[in-house]
Amino acid sequence: xxxxxxxxxxxxxxxxxxxxxxxxxxxxxxxxxxxxxxxxxxxxxxxxxxxxxxxxxxxxxxxxxxxxxxxxxxxxxxxxxxxxxxxxxxxxxxxxxxxxxxxxxxxxxxxxxxxxxxxxxxxxxxxxxxxxxxxxxxxxxxxxxxxxxxxx
Amino acid sequence: xxxxxxxxxxxxxxxxxxxxxxxxxxxxxxxxxxxxxxxxxxxxxxxxxxxxxxxxxxxxxxxxxxxxxxxxxxxxxxxxxxxxxxxxxxxxxxxxxxxxxxxxxxxxxxxxxxxxxxxxxxxxxxxxxxxxxxxxxxxxxxxxxxxxxxxx
DNA sequence: GCACCATCATTGGTGGCACCAACAGAATTC
DNA sequence: GAATTCTGTTGGTGCCACCAATGATGGTGC
Numbered sequence: 361x362x363x364x365x366x367x368x369x370x371x372x373x374x375x376x377x378x379x380x381x382x383x384x385x386x387x388x389x390x391x392x393x394x395x396x397x398x399x400x401x402x403x404x405x406x407x408x409x410x411x412x413x414x415x416x417x418x419x420x421x422x423x424x425x426x427x428x429x430x431x432x433x434x435x436x437x438x439x440x441x442x443x444x445x446x447x448x449x450x451x452x453x454x455x456x457x458x459x460x461x462x463x464x465x466x467x468x469x470x471x472x473x474x475x476x477x478x479x480x481x482x483x484x485x486x487x488x489x490x491x492x493x494x495x496x497x498x499x500x501x502x503x504x505x506x507x508x509x510x511x512x
Numbered sequence: 513x514x515x516x517x518x519x520x521x522x523x524x525x526x527x528x529x530x531x532x533x534x535x536x537x538x539x540x541x542x543x544x545x546x547x548x549x550x551x552x553x554x555x556x557x558x559x560x561x562x563x564x565x566x567x568x569x570x571x572x573x574x575x576x577x578x579x580x581x582x583x584x585x586x587x588x589x590x591x592x593x594x595x596x597x598x599x600x601x602x603x604x605x606x607x608x609x610x611x612x613x614x615x616x617x618x619x620x621x622x623x624x625x626x627x628x629x630x631x632x633x634x635x636x637x638x639x640x641x642x643x644x645x646x647x648x649x650x651x652x653x654x655x656x657x658x659x660x661x662x663x664x
Numbered sequence: 665g666c667a668c669c670a671t672c673a674t675t676g677g678t679g680g681c682a683c684c685a686a687c688a689g690a691a692t693t694c
Numbered sequence: 695g696a697a698t699t700c701t702g703t704t705g706g707t708g709c710c711a712c713c714a715a716t717g718a719t720g721g722t723g724c
Contacts, residue, residue: 372581377566382638383545385657390542392664393535414529429524461690461701486534492663501656505537511644512544613672613719
């Protein structure tokens with residue numbers, strides 16, 4: 361009995377100009393993705409720190425500059441993240457004996473453990489984010505975005 | 513010590529954990545997309561204001577609350593954007609005679625003109641962003657992201 | 665009528681993020 | 695050995711998403 365427009369009364373359509381705009385759609389999706397992961401990480405950590413932990417786990421001890429480069433985080437932002445995680449006991453910091461400029465940052469066992477906890481939380485968020493897509497569609501989405509990223 | 517990684521000194525590989533993480537890839541792509549559009553808009557406008565202009569152009573005059581809802585912008589953030597564009601002559605603001613609470617915001621001819629200018633600038637940014645993808649791939653990317661968005 | 669609640673525009677503020685500039689000290693290059 | 699590059703660090707900027715509260719207004723149930 362209710363007309364279509366009536367049903368839509370609570371819905372707020374997005375302008376077609378925006379819906380057709382790749383950068384807009386990408387950004388909106390990123391907003392919800394970040395919201396989901398931020399909530400999943402609750403008060404335990406942040407996306408940035410998770411990225412740093414991931415890099416240290418995969419590449420082993422590295423300087424802060426390298427850590428920033430491979431995660432896309434500014435050197436100055438790496439500093440605060442590293443400091444916080446050193447204080448939490450997740451990272452260890454020592455000067456590079458071969459290069460007096462560098463601080464070598466190392467993942468502690470507690471840090472590795474922490475990383476795995478965060479990884480599980482974030483995995484849940486991914487599922488929540490992509491539940492509308494099939495596994496192959498999710499893969500295709502990631503592949504397309506990766507190609508966009510690598511081309512820049 | 514001496515190893516292959518030495519040769520790669522200029523390249524900075526991203527951790528596999530991150531590269532396989534949809535939310536990470538989406539966010540990184542959004543960062544570059546936003547950087548490109550922000551640079552395209554230079555000092556002329558912002559992404560938010562473009563979104564508001566697009567909505568007003570497509571849906572006609574509307575209250576600020578509606579404007580915020582259909583663009584996903586917080587009501588409080590709509591205020592500053594509207595004020596700025598009113599001052600620039602792109603928007604007109606008048607009280608709703610039928611509802612004393614609302615401000616009806618209308619796109620002026622200058623605003624419409626401005627919108628079209630911005631639209632062209634942003635279109636260039638899209639091309640720059642997606643130059644690695646074919647048109648059909650770009651469409652598929654937008655479709656996938658749209659489905660993710662609509663499912664949330 | 666009237667109390668109650670929803671909605672409006674607006675103010676103010678918060679935290680995170682991406683980014684930039686400058687610095688001293690150490691290393692590398694020429 | 696001078697010049698240049700790189701490092702960690704400090705400090706700061708601006709945008710963005712988000713939240714809380716408030717006074718004014720509209721609508722609803724009774």
